Amino acid sequence: MPGMNLTRAEAEARSAVTKVSTYDISLDLTTGAETFLSKSTVNFTATPGASTFLDLVADEVLSLEVNGEARPVDAYQDYRIQLDNLTENNTVTVEAVCRYMHTGEGLHRFTDPADGLDYCYSQFEVPDARRVFAVFEQPDMKARFTFHVTTPENWVVFSNSPTPEPTALENGKKLWDFAETELMSSYITAIIAGPYVGMTDSLVSADGREIPLGVYCRQSLLEHLDAQWMFDVTKAGFKFFEKEYGHVYPFRKYDQIFVPEYNAGAMENAGCVTFRDQYIFRSKPTAAQLEALANTVLHELAHMWFGDLVTMKWWNDLWLNESFAEFMSHLALAEGTQWTDAWTGFMARKDWGLTQDQMPSTHPIVAEIRDLEDVEVNFDGITYAKGAAVLRQLVSYVGRENFFKALNEYFNKHSWGNTTLPDLMNELEAASGRDLKAWSKVWLEEAGVTLLRPEVTVDAEGKITELTVVQESFTPGSSLRPHRLAVAGYSKTENGIERVFHNELDVEGAATVVEAAAGIARPDLILVNDGDLGYAKIRLDEESLAFAKANIGGFSDSLTRSLILASAWDMIRDGQMNSRDYLELALSALPAETDITMFGLLLRHIDVAALRYTAVEAREEVFTYVGNRLLWLARAATAETDQQRLLVQAAARRAWSAEDRETVNRLRTGEESLLGLPMDVDMKWDLLISCVANGTAGVADIDALLVEDTTMTGQQKAAQARAAVADAEVKQAAFDAVLFDASLSNDMRIATGLGYWANAARHPELFVANVENFYASLEKVWEDNTSHTAQSIVALGFPGALVGLVPGCDVVGLGNQWLAAHQDAPAGLVRLVSEQVAEAHRAAVAQQA
The missing domain is CATH 1.20.930 (Transcription Elongation Factor S-II; Chain A)
Structure with a gap:
């Protein structure tokens, strides 16, 4: 039995005999807190006499009608409705009882503990529209959708079409009859319903249309919602994408809604984007948080073209959605907004891709997706970050003008349709005149990563006789790849550390000689992939690494400094550098780091290097050193800066000695203070969780702070703190809750899990x-x-x-x-x-x- 899975072969067979045209869907959300009523009418053509099936996940099918004929409801088995003896033109109507979800899938229902109000929102990617209505659940079966939603009278509803004026019904209900949508795949349809509040605005599209804009959230978060900031970023994105794509925004309006207990960052529902509402900041956000949110806003907007207007035929080409949105959002950030250094921040995403690419599960960017179970674990660093990095290489390879010329033609040919890899590559070849088959094979259709390192020889006078970039296959079976990148040299001068050599070139095969370097004085540091155009593991030669260890704080450019640190991070992960050496390098770099995204990444790497990569016999010494050093840096940080906030949080997490732990607790209680450090509620929770984990605070302190912060976030932070208590019974209860408590929301489970492991290094016997x-x-x-x-x-x-x-x-x-x-x-x-x-x-x- 297929269960809830769907194979690619089944999907291809279904779309070969069936073509859907429209859905008419009625949802009654007033029947209780556990279930709702769903009625779906599906119109489609079929090969006469053929059989097929609709997808549905329901508690009960109440009725089934096929072409005016009532059929037994037992045609619904194993999450499929079997349809036999079809005619050329078919109408199927299904009435069912469906269940609200609390996992961020299907139609999620949530009660806000702050005010008791109920909210719903849909999340359908990959296969969860079937939890709400009967559907042909695969991306290539596009259709037009008409939604009718019955709600309590104090609710509002958002969907892919503009929100209509509701009709008042009896018993305090309202009916929202939406206009038919544009042609789209089922996974990007949306229903968001509840007493949401927000602001509206509009913009003028490149074709002169006025596009209504809306930004909304639940009522208890409205005071923290910066809707104008969202509108500003959105408008900048519209302007950039319409210009670069050469194709106007394809839908009629653009709503952005922050929703609770989300299982992802955001979702590109056509004209109706949803975001996790942790993106609404209760405390002053860091620059990195704002940049991340801006990137997410632009990522989802980029999807309106890549993914929504033109959609992959099957999930093996998921990269046509995600890699492009990832690349385009960073490009738009860097060139269309205030975040002009966005490609530096991209290194944090690239770190995710490189980590994923070195796992045993590495896969090509164009992945082999046999069924839904394959794709559900494929929203990973390869599909997003590696794909975006490779697209950046592709733009350099074919030329930017040719790249966007190809995209324009791609949208012109395939609007409202479904595509595969050749559809895009054909346009790129036509625009650039390059044969991209070999490039596509090694970059898109092969898994893994290669390693690049410099080999340098010098003469008696210290001048380079030959500088070679050596490429090695790190992943077994992967080919050596062509790279367009830069090699640079840095030396200490009377003006500080300066770049004294730079050469952009094509690197191919096992060895590429950098001819422009011959005859120059050997720089103190040679950096392969200067500017971070390439995607590979990068190594420094011994002399360059020694210079970096002694001088990392002297590099003024954040991107250059981050590339050096990334190489060292790769070395510690490969067992080629010990944790003490890496930690000294990383901690020395922190005072010089101005890019807050990279500052945060460096702190995360320091955490992992100390906790995971340090030998047991060295832990006491290393943990004490790291905790003391972070606390010193926190005290020395400039007041009221993002660096100060992040360093205090890091020092609290890593406090190891009794003296450092007591210092953190005094900061928590106010007995000690740091000039300019905001003790907002989020900082209070961060310090409290760390203090509970290290034994300087307890349950009474948790209860007291929860009285002050009764929100959903407060309850989650309290659960994290309680799970951090160093007690065997507490740990067992937390473990059981994470693994077996089906009532936990996504965020509550994550909070409990984080608290569970918070003091594993100090009390491993409890685990x-x-x-x-x-x-x-x-x-x-x-x-x-x-x-x-x-x-x-x-x-x-x-x-x-x-x-x-x-x-x-x-x-x-x-x-x-x-x-x-x-x-x-x-x-x-x-x-x-x-x-x-x-x-x-x-x-x-x-x-x-």
Whole structure:
């Protein structure tokens, strides 16, 4: 039985005999807090006599009518409605009872603890429109949708079409009859309903149309919503994309709605984008938070063309959505907004892609997607960040003018349709005159990453006789790739560290001589991939690395400094640098770092290097050093800066010695203060959670702060703090909640999981008992939960924090045993476990360095 899965072969067979034209969908959201009524009327053509099926996830099918004839409801089996003996033109009507979800899938329902108000929103990617209405759930079966939604009288409804004036019904209800949508795939349709509030605006599209804009959130967050900021970024994005794409915005309006308990960052529903409402900042946001939100706004707007107007035929070309949106959002940030250094911040995303690309689950950008279970674990760093980095290479390879000329033609030919990789590559070849088949094969259709390093020889006078960029295949079986990048040299001068050499060139094959470097004095540091145009693992030669260790704070350019640090980070992950050396380098770089996105990435790398990559026998020394150094940097930071805030948070997390822990607790209680440090409610929670984890605060302190902050966020922070208490019963309860409590929302589960592991380094003995329990529970977790929830549980529960800490607790060995014994387990589960085990193995290797 297929269950909730759908194979690519089934999808191709269905679209071969069936073409859908319209859906008419009525939803009654006034029937209770657990379920709602759904009525779907689907019009489609079919090969006469053919059989097919509709997708639906419902508690009960109340009635089924096919071409005016009532059919038995037992045609609904195993989440499919079987349709036999079809005619050329068909109308199917399905009435069903569907269930609200609390996992961010289907139609999610939420009660705000701040005021008791109820909110709903849909999230349909990948296959969850079927949780709300009967549908041909695959991207190539586009149709026009007409929604009718019955709600309580104090609600408003948003969808892909403009919100209509409602009709008053009896018993305090309202009916919202939406106009028919444009042609679209089912996964980008949307229903957002509840007492949402916000602001409206408009802009004029390049073709003269007035496009209404709206920004909305739940009522308890309205005081924190900066709608004008959202409008400003959105308008800048419209202007940039319409110009660069050469194609006007394809829909009639553009609403952006912040929703609670979201399982993603945002979703590109056509003309009706949803965002997780953690993007509404209760405290003053850092520059990095604002840049990340701006990038997300532009990413979803870019999807209106890449993904919504033109959609991949099947999920193997998901990159045609996500890689392009990722690339275009950073390009728009850098060239169309105030964030002109956005490509520096992109390094944090690229770090995600490079990490994913070195896992055993690495896959081509154009991935092999056999079924829905494959794609549900494929929204990863390769599909997003690596794909965007490779597109940046492609723009350099074919030329920017040719690239956008090709995109314009691509949209002209394929608007409102579905495409595959050749459709795009054909336009790029035609515009550039280049044969891209070989390029596409090694960059898009092969997995893995290569490594680039310099080899340099000098003469007796210290001048370079030959500088060569050596390329090696890091991933077994992957080809050496063509790169368009720059090689640069940096030296210390009387004016500081300056770039004294720069050459942009094509790097191909195993060795490429940088001819322009011959005869110049050997620079103090040679940097391959200066400017970060390439995508590869980058190494420094020994002399360059030694100079970087001694002078990292002297590099004035954030991007250059970050590239050097990225190379060192890659070395520690590969076991080629010990944690103490890396931490000294990284901590020395912090005072000079001005880019807050890179500042935050560096702090995260410091966390991991200390916690995961430090040998057990060196931990006491290293942890004390890191905690003390971070606290010193926090005290020295300029008042009221993002750096000060982030350093205080990091110092609290890493406080190890008794003196440092007491200092953090005094900051929490106000006995000690730092000039300019805002003690807003979010900072209070951050300090409290750290203090609970290190034993200087307790449950009474949690209860007291929760009285002050009764919001959803406050409850989640309180759950995180409670799970951080260093007590065996507390830890067991938290572990059981993360793995088995189906009532937990996504965010509450994540908060509990973060609190559970908060003090694993200090009290590893409290966690050992659940290592085997975790592995023993994996199949049940996967079976009992939706895909997204199960993925979250596997990531939260994996005992990677214990690697090397407890004699006899072999996290990697147990993981490999599980993988060997469960080769027939669901592919998505096997993939996730293999990734976690691989990262644990990296930690073990790094500890031995």
